[in-house]
Each structure stands twice: as C-alpha cells, then as structure tokens.
Amino acid sequence: MVLKKPFAPFLIEWFEEHGRHLPWRVEYTSYRVWIAELMLCQTRVSRVIPRYLEWMERFPNLFSLTRAPLEELLFLWRGLGYYARPHHIHRTAHLLVEKFQGEFPQDYQTLVTLPGIGQYVAGAILAIAYNLPYPAIDGNVKRVFARLYDLSFPLEKGKGQKFLFRLVSSRLLQENARSFTQGLMDLGAMVCTPRQPNCGQCPLKQWCLACAQGTQEYRPVRISYNRRETEITMFLIHHQGMILIRQRLKERFLPNLWEIPWQESGSPETLYETVKEFTGELTEVQKIGEFSHHYCNRLATVHLYWGNAKTIRPTDSSPYRWETIAALKNRPFSSLHEKALRMGEHFFFSQFDGGNRGNMGGLSIMENGEGQELPQGESRAEGIFLHFPR
DNA sequence: CACACGTGGAA
DNA sequence: TTTCCAAGTGT
Structure with missing residues (x-):
C-alpha cells in the first residue's frame, strides 16, 4: 500500500491564497x-x-x-x-x-x-x-472528511463522531492549526459544497477517495428528517395606539424575548381569556391576516387577530405591557412575532392612508387623529379611530 | 442518545 | 412547492 504524503500543507497553502476575507478574520x-x-x-x-x-x-x-x-x-x-x-x-x-x-x-x-x-x-x-492544534469539526469539516475518506456511515451519532474526531486529529499538524482549520471550512464552503462539488478545483483531489469513486454526492450520508405542522393563533390587542405585549420567561423557546399573546391551536376567545385581566371588552375583533412561519422542524400556520380594547387595566408586576407601536421597535422580538407586528402595523396604518405610511415616523401623524377621514361605510363610533395618544 | 432550539435562502 | 440546510449546544 502506498502511503500518501500529508495533505495539510497543501490545504494551508490553498487557504492562504484563496480563503475568504471575513470580518472575524481581520484580527484573531x-x-x-x-x-x-x-x-x-x-x-x-x-x-x-x-x-x-x-x-x-x-x-x-x-x-x-x-x-x-x-x-x-x-x-x-x-x-x-x-x-x-x-x-x-x-x-x-x-x-x-x-x-x-x-x-x-x-x-x-x-x-x-x-x-x-x-x-x-x-x-x-x-x-x-x-493557533493550537485542536480539531474543530463543523458541517464543512464533516463533509470534507466524509468525502476524503469516503465514509459510508453517519457522522452525527456518537460512534461516527468519535471516529471523525480521531481522524481529523490525526491529520492536524503542530503548526498553523489556524489556517488548517479555516482551510477545511473554506474548502467545504467554496469547493467541496453539499451539492455539485467542484472537484476540478479541489487542492485535495488526489487524496479524495469519494472523488475517485464518484460518490461525492452521497457523502456524507444524510439522516432523514421530518416536519410537523402546527397552527398558531396570535392576538394583537390595541388601545389608543398601544399594543399589549408580554415578555417571556427564561425558558427553552425564545427565552426572555417579547411577544404578543399567542398560543398553539387555540381560538381568539381562549386567547382572550388569558389576557382579560389586562384589558376590558374588545370591539371589532377580526382576523387581519395569515402567514406561515417555519421554525425548528415545524411549519406553523399563523392566524393573526386584531381587537380594540375599550378600556385597559394596569399591568404592574406582570410580564405584560401596553406599548406604543413606535416603541415596539426598541424591544427584542423573534421573527415569528416581528412578522405579526409588521402585519398588524400595516393593518393599523392602512386605516388612514391605504397602507402608505410615508414618513409618518411611528404615531406622530395621529396626534390629531380626530380630524382623520374614516373609511366609507364603516361604523367607527368607537374603537381606535376616534381616540389617539396626544 | 434523541430531541428541541429559529431563521431565511437556495435548488 | 417542498426540502434541505448553515462555522452546534444543552438537556
């Protein structure tokens, strides 16, 4: 059996010439x-x-x-x-x-x-x-090694993981671990890509068993994954230019982020039950939109409702707040909730100018809301359109 | 060990 | 459109 020379020096040389220039590579x-x-x-x-x-x-x-x-x-x-x-x-x-x-x-x-x-x-x-000689095994390194050695078993699980760790360790040099590691990543990102790798340009081609076998597309072996579907109901509760929001606890999902009231597979009625201590009766409850959002391995269909609170109650010493629409931009929300807020904001402002918010800058246009034209044919005797923050 | 954890872009 | 995934970690 012919022993090949180490590939590390060739990888390092390739990286130092072709590696990406990235903000975190300016100074180490x-x-x-x-x-x-x-x-x-x-x-x-x-x-x-x-x-x-x-x-x-x-x-x-x-x-x-x-x-x-x-x-x-x-x-x-x-x-x-x-x-x-x-x-x-x-x-x-x-x-x-x-x-x-x-x-x-x-x-x-x-x-x-x-x-x-x-x-x-x-x-x-x-x-x-x-710049110390330790392996850093990410998705790129996994793929590069799976191809270099034509590994036909999954590398996610304990056994494969351990095997890969030893393999990568054995190919590290004592010198220039920094360029070796980043070289593997850039090779994985730029040449040895998940689909249609560019083997013609690969500096490690002569070492690559998968390339020799033509199995590149099948390495690494992939693990199937399935997605669940779910329904989400969200409620934008409005009162005089303010929206009811709450802060999540330090839990697993979206820890400490802000959100509007929501729940999986509930109705607006059940959702209202959970927040009614902070708001009086709602008027003009309506569905204002629907959108899909995927997170983790789930595909959620989100049903977004709007309601105008006639009166509100204090939210002291609770995670709830009444917050002006403009001020919502200063709090951290997840994308899931940002989407709902954007949709709600659009709905809210479209009541005045057909959706063109122009340069209103939050709520400033509404300082004199009483003078606004109301859409024709709608009863707006009460609710958001006659009362504005001063 | 298996599963939960987010998101938005690519094919 | 649907699927896959991208420099993984915590429990």
Whole structure:
C-alpha cells in the first residue's frame, strides 16, 4: 500500500491564497473568534456578517458585554434565531471576568464548561484564536472528511463522531492549526459544497477517495428528517395606539424575548381569556391576516387577530405591557412575532392612508387623529379611530 | 442518545 | 412547492 504524503500543507497553502476575507478574520483575538463562532452556529455566513459588524461596533470587547444588560444583547440578536446563544454569551462574559481574569482558558476541558461552548466552539477558539492544534469539526469539516475518506456511515451519532474526531486529529499538524482549520471550512464552503462539488478545483483531489469513486454526492450520508405542522393563533390587542405585549420567561423557546399573546391551536376567545385581566371588552375583533412561519422542524400556520380594547387595566408586576407601536421597535422580538407586528402595523396604518405610511415616523401623524377621514361605510363610533395618544 | 432550539435562502 | 440546510449546544 502506498502511503500518501500529508495533505495539510497543501490545504494551508490553498487557504492562504484563496480563503475568504471575513470580518472575524481581520484580527484573531479570542473575543472576536468567540462571538463569530457563536453567531455562526447553524447560521449562514452571509447572514452573520452584517450582524457581526454591528455587534463589534456596539460590543468591541468582553467588558462592554458585562456592562450591558442582557436585553440589549437580545436586541442585537433579533431574527438570528437560537436565542439561547446571547444568554450564553452574557453568562460566559461574566464568568470570564469574575473567574478567569477576563481571558479564555486555553485548554479544551475548561472551555467546554462555559455556557454556549461545546466541542466545536472550544476547538475553534483553540485552533483559530490561539493557533493550537485542536480539531474543530463543523458541517464543512464533516463533509470534507466524509468525502476524503469516503465514509459510508453517519457522522452525527456518537460512534461516527468519535471516529471523525480521531481522524481529523490525526491529520492536524503542530503548526498553523489556524489556517488548517479555516482551510477545511473554506474548502467545504467554496469547493467541496453539499451539492455539485467542484472537484476540478479541489487542492485535495488526489487524496479524495469519494472523488475517485464518484460518490461525492452521497457523502456524507444524510439522516432523514421530518416536519410537523402546527397552527398558531396570535392576538394583537390595541388601545389608543398601544399594543399589549408580554415578555417571556427564561425558558427553552425564545427565552426572555417579547411577544404578543399567542398560543398553539387555540381560538381568539381562549386567547382572550388569558389576557382579560389586562384589558376590558374588545370591539371589532377580526382576523387581519395569515402567514406561515417555519421554525425548528415545524411549519406553523399563523392566524393573526386584531381587537380594540375599550378600556385597559394596569399591568404592574406582570410580564405584560401596553406599548406604543413606535416603541415596539426598541424591544427584542423573534421573527415569528416581528412578522405579526409588521402585519398588524400595516393593518393599523392602512386605516388612514391605504397602507402608505410615508414618513409618518411611528404615531406622530395621529396626534390629531380626530380630524382623520374614516373609511366609507364603516361604523367607527368607537374603537381606535376616534381616540389617539396626544 | 434523541430531541428541541429559529431563521431565511437556495435548488 | 417542498426540502434541505448553515462555522452546534444543552438537556
């Protein structure tokens, strides 16, 4: 059997010439690598880039994070999904400052004890930030190795995972783990892509068993996944330019994010039962729209209702708030709820000018709402159209 | 170990 | 349209 020379030097050379220029590759500090890796968990590079730049502007270092309230991290995280991540960042930031002299430990075992840092991120921090020879196995690395060695078993489960970890470890050099690791990722992202890999351009072609066998498209072996469908009912309850919102607890799903009242597969009536202590009778209850939203492995059909509250009750010492529509923009919502809010906002403003909000800037146009024209043929004796915040 | 956790873009 | 998925982690 012919032993091939190590491919690592060729990968590194390829990376240093063809690798992507990314914001987190400008300077390799542990802080910058850490934030990038957390943002990149299950999230595309193209989506992360602008959010990463924003983040670095607002939180340039560890100490800026520990001074900020969690809610501000959540706000910068809007729409990115997997909202446990900003929680983990916040907790880890405090742990680092309080117990680790404000710097990351440079050993794997300690790193993985920190919130949000698992096997992959720990490896990435060691390899990319500190240039130490540890494997960082993400989806790209998995795919590249599955093809290089034509691995015909799944790499997600424990056994395959362990095998892959040893395999990657055995191919690491002591030198330049940073370029080796990022080279694997860029190769996976740019050449050894999930579909139609560009093997003609691959610097590792002569090492690749799958390419030799023609099995690239079947590597790595994929695990099937199925999607459930679900119905969601949401309620936008309005009173004088304000909407009833509430903050979620620190739970598994959308922890600490704000939302409008909603529930799975309920009616507006049952939903109203849960919030009636904060609002009196509703008028003009109507369905104002429907949209679909997929999250995790679920496809949700969302039914959005609107109701005008004749009177409201205090929300003291509860997670509920009455908030002006303009001020909603300052709170962190998930995309699921942002969609509903956009639809509700559109409905609300379309009552005045057919949907063209122009440059009203929130509610300013309504300071003198009594003079507004009302749509023809509708009874608007009470409800939103005759009462506005001053 | 299996499953939950978000989202929006690509084919 | 539907399916798949993208620099995984926590429980």
